[in-house]
Amino acid sequence: MKLAEKGCKVKLISVTKCKRSHSVCAQGGINAAMNTKGEDDSPIIHAYDTIKGGDFLADQPPVLEMCLAAPSIIRMMERFGCPFNRTPEGLLDFRRFGGTLYNRTAFCGASTGQQLLYALDEQVRRYEAKGLVEKFEHHEFMRLVLDEEGIARGIIMLDHFTMKLDVLKADAVVVGTGGPGLIFKKSTNSTFCTGAANGRLFKQGMRYANGEFIQIHPTAIPGEDKLRLISESTRGEGGRVWVYGDSSKSIQTSDGKMIPCGKTGEPWYFFEELYPAFGNLVPRDIGAREILKICALGLGIDGQSQVYLDVSHLAEEKKHKLESVLGIYRKFTGDDPRKVPMKIFPAVHYSMGGAWVDWPAADDVDRWTRYRQMTNIPGCFNVGESEFQYHGANRLGANSLLSCIFGGLVAGVEIPRYVDNLATSYSQMPSRMYSEAVAKEEAFKHDLLTRNGSENVYLLHDELAEIMVRDVTVVRNNEDLKQAIESIKKIRDRYQRIKLGDTNNTLNQTLIFAAQFDAMIELALVMAKGALLRDEHRGAHFKAAFPKRDDVNWLKTTIATFNSGKDEPEINYRPVDVRYHKPILRDYATAKKIQPTLENVPANIPLPI
Amino acid sequence: MSKTFILKIYRGIPGKQFWEEFELTLRPFLNVISALMEIQRCPINCKKEKVAPVIYESGCLEEVCGSCSMLINGRPRQACTALIEPLLKAAGSGVLTLAPLSKFPLIRDLHVHRQGMFENLKKVHAWIDAEDSYDRGFGPRISQNMQETMYALSTCMTCGCCSEACPQVNADSAFMGPAPISQVRLFNMHPVGKLQAEPRTHALMEEGGISECGNAQNCVAVCPKEIPLTESIAVMGREVTRQAMRDLFSLPDVDNR
Numbered sequence: 001m002k003l004a005e006k007g008c009k010v011k012l013i014s015v016t017k018c019k020r021s022h023s024v025c026a027q028g029g030i031n032a033a034m035n036t037k038g039e040d041d042s043p044i045i046h047a048y049d050t051i052k053g054g055d056f057l058a059d060q061p062p063v064l065e066m067c068l069a070a071p072s073i074i075r076m077m078e079r080f081g082c083p084f085n086r087t088p089e090g091l092l093d094f095r096r097f098g099g100t101l102y103n104r105t106a107f108c109g110a111s112t113g114q115q116l117l118y119a120l121d122e123q124v125r126r127y128e129a130k131g132l133v134e135k136f137e138h139h140e141f142m143r144l145v146l147d148e149e150g151i152a153r154g155i156i157m158l159d160h161f162t163m164k165l166d167v168l169k170a171d172a173v174v175v176g177t178g179g180p181g182l183i184f185k186k187s188t189n190s191t192f193c194t195g196a197a198n199g200r201l202f203k204q205g206m207r208y209a210n211g212e213f214i215q216i217h218p219t220a221i222p223g224e225d226k227l228r229l230i231s232e233s234t235r236g237e238g239g240r241v242w243v244y245g246d247s248s249k250s251i252q253t254s255d256g257k258m259i260p261c262g263k264t265g266e267p268w269y270f271f272e273e274l275y276p277a278f279g280n281l282v283p284r285d286i287g288a289r290e291i292l293k294i295c296a297l298g299l300g301i302d303g304q305s306q307v308y309l310d311v312s313h314l315a316e317e318k319k320h321k322l323e324s325v326l327g328i329y330r331k332f333t334g335d336d337p338r339k340v341p342m343k344i345f346p347a348v349h350y351s352m353g354g355a356w357v358d359w360p361a362a363d364d365v366d367r368w369t370r371y372r373q374m375t376n377i378p379g380c381f382n383v384g385e386s387e388f389q390y391h392g393a394n395r396l397g398a399n400s401l402l403s404c405i406f407g408g409l410v411a412g413v414e415i416p417r418y419v420d421n422l423a424t425s426y427s428q429m430p431s432r433m434y435s436e437a438v439a440k441e442e443a444f445k446h447d448l449l450t451r452n453g454s455e456n457v458y459l460l461h462d463e464l465a466e467i468m469v470r471d472v473t474v475v476r477n478n479e480d481l482k483q484a485i486e487s488i489k490k491i492r493d494r495y496q497r498i499k500l501g502d503t504n505n506t507l508n509q510t511l512i513f514a515a516q517f518d519a520m521i522e523l524a525l526v527m528a529k530g531a532l533l534r535d536e537h538r539g540a541h542f543k544a545a546f547p548k549r550d551d552v553n554w555l556k557t558t559i560a561t562f563n564s565g566k567d568e569p570e571i572n573y574r575p576v577d578v579r580y581h582k583p584i585l586r587d588y589a590t591a592k593k594i595q596p597t598l599e600n601v602p603a604n605i606p607l608p609i
Numbered sequence: 610m611s612k613t614f615i616l617k618i619y620r621g622i623p624g625k626q627f628w629e630e631f632e633l634t635l636r637p638f639l640n641v642i643s644a645l646m647e648i649q650r651c652p653i654n655c656k657k658e659k660v661a662p663v664i665y666e667s668g669c670l671e672e673v674c675g676s677c678s679m680l681i682n683g684r685p686r687q688a689c690t691a692l693i694e695p696l697l698k699a700a701g702s703g704v705l706t707l708a709p710l711s712k713f714p715l716i717r718d719l720h721v722h723r724q725g726m727f728e729n730l731k732k733v734h735a736w737i738d739a740e741d742s743y744d745r746g747f748g749p750r751i752s753q754n755m756q757e758t759m760y761a762l763s764t765c766m767t768c769g770c771c772s773e774a775c776p777q778v779n780a781d782s783a784f785m786g787p788a789p790i791s792q793v794r795l796f797n798m799h800p801v802g803k804l805q806a807e808p809r810t811h812a813l814m815e816e817g818g819i820s821e822c823g824n825a826q827n828c829v830a831v832c833p834k835e836i837p838l839t840e841s842i843a844v845m846g847r848e849v850t851r852q853a854m855r856d857l858f859s860l861p862d863v864d865n866r
Contacts, residue, residue: 005741016666016668016676017723017727017767019767020668020675024669025669025671075744075745078747079739081801081802085756086751086752086753089750090750090752108760111673114763114764114766115763122735122736123736123737123739125730125731126734126738161722190669191667191668191670192668225642225689226671229671324673328672332638333638334638334692409742501652501659501662502661507718509662509664510662
């Protein structure tokens, strides 16, 4: 949208109709510190909450600017007709969300992602009708075309319907392909969230950052085909998590005391007891770990891996606000959450890690010779969940929709400047460069179609997912991670000996998936290896053997680079930019509303909106 | 001994479609998507032949994206929320039939191409004409009542179930179907959107527009988001008449908006 607004001609490639993108699944809301409830909220506090929520792993300048821009972004979305919930006075309504004590989450019922995406999709359609945007839906990005200097000059894409490969020449490429949930097979992600685009870019030399930081959302409905998200907003509106207590068992609080697990036979609201200040709205990594601990103690409902999330006690008006989420629970389990508590369990949800992208800060000397949201591949930009920048080691609820829109606006402003400064355009590139890239993809396609082994790529996927969920999610240890890496390599080996059960050349989903699986394996190795090497506990990354955060050795961003000569990714590190606030203890048991001070904040930061 | 059921699927490519049956184990809360995923892993039909996996479109698996529309026991709906056990019970049968939507061009098996619906959204200017993306301050106040109505209309996923069920949407007609009509209502009721109500309303007055609705009321019966489609069509029907009057007398302030 922003590119078209600035006069660029845009070609938009998507594996599905843009309107069906995974963003529609976001339920709870979008954050902006607009202080409409007289709480003395401000973007500075929002930035502080985000930096602390991310356990101080995020570079701070992009976080600050995102929070500064957030109020404008909300007003922009309102301008596009997004039907935000209103107060009785007709003003925008805001609610509370995880990891903060302030009401700063704007929302549309309990399906905010759907309405935000639709509003942006409508604006893009408006530009499409004007001829500034051309859509290639049901097409998939397969490879970047790089010139001799390694600059991106276009892509090779696959038409899903005809299975034909085609060239799209361009002066810049932006990737916004979301998360890699399908690597874990079952997650809250949509079925096309494979991470394959990032995996392919990784193999072409794009650096991938903080891959080991995978967010496990505490509350999802267990299911065979998917783990369906129950929004944090259920807790924001007053929903309570509980299990039946058992006073014969005990659990450690965050300050080291041992307390009994509630009273036997009575509801035990464990978040409220263990974290008096944030209660049920502790950040997600803490929530997921606590629930797993409770179930490991044998306190799960019916002895299974599930706890109760109860909204049955809420006022009718609050239940109404949550209707679409409660409806999901009802549709898929047959139980009515208005009357009985919901049974939930943590699920793989979001990747804080992603493509490393640049962020020259507003007061950096070389601000105008570098480009924000650009990967290490010149001309290749990355935005949204598929990049790493805003959430550090753990993402706060309702910050993802914000970071996607902010990153998109930033890229929409940086790219025209990049294109203007390009010495040569794609039209001056030799056509041989493009035909060679197509040939590489044709060869890979032919290879997959003619592999004649005995392995089934779908069953290999099941095996990969089992390893990832067991060893690379909530609780990690080095022995298991080492084993996991070796097992993933074995799967990569066996993948060479698959046989596709479908060689048709119309919409061949087996071939499409087999091609994606190649890239998914590489990202799985990036995640597992990053997790193996990082010996500390930070945000979503937890190892029982290293239960504390270690800023002395580990206040750094993990950078993974592909090396075709090695069978594992190369891992290096970059220091974290903590220029506004030094890392402090990340405590949610006793936090009070404070006025944090951010130092070194430049005056007059120009925002992309 | 676990109970099984038959999934009978109308599959193939245009001009070469055929029925194929798969026997699967019935489990509680099994939905059609899970069944199709199972076939993907082990595509052996009832004749014990190994076949190509069934092709189908899917996305969110929780009925917010509109990807998995198909005919299930003859009725258009989303496959992700189609729980198999209750459907079998309701039909009193151990066989569940799946077929692709018939009103859209078939690509393969259960995957059709619904591009036509998006073309219609362009035709009716289904957007707010915001000239740019800058922060121009807060918009006008909107009452909670208004927001509730707009929100309900905004949940349309362009899934195609309404068009599939509508008898007026067929190969012999240009009718745009119920969904774009309801979207016009949404954008025309928005305090800023209504400034551009005229071009949207005019789009409904052309060939393929609202006059081709035959009031079958199938649409509202199958909409997975329970959008009040017939109410929208009624509202727009009245609007179109008022617009025709305005056009006749060329007075934009006749019958003040």
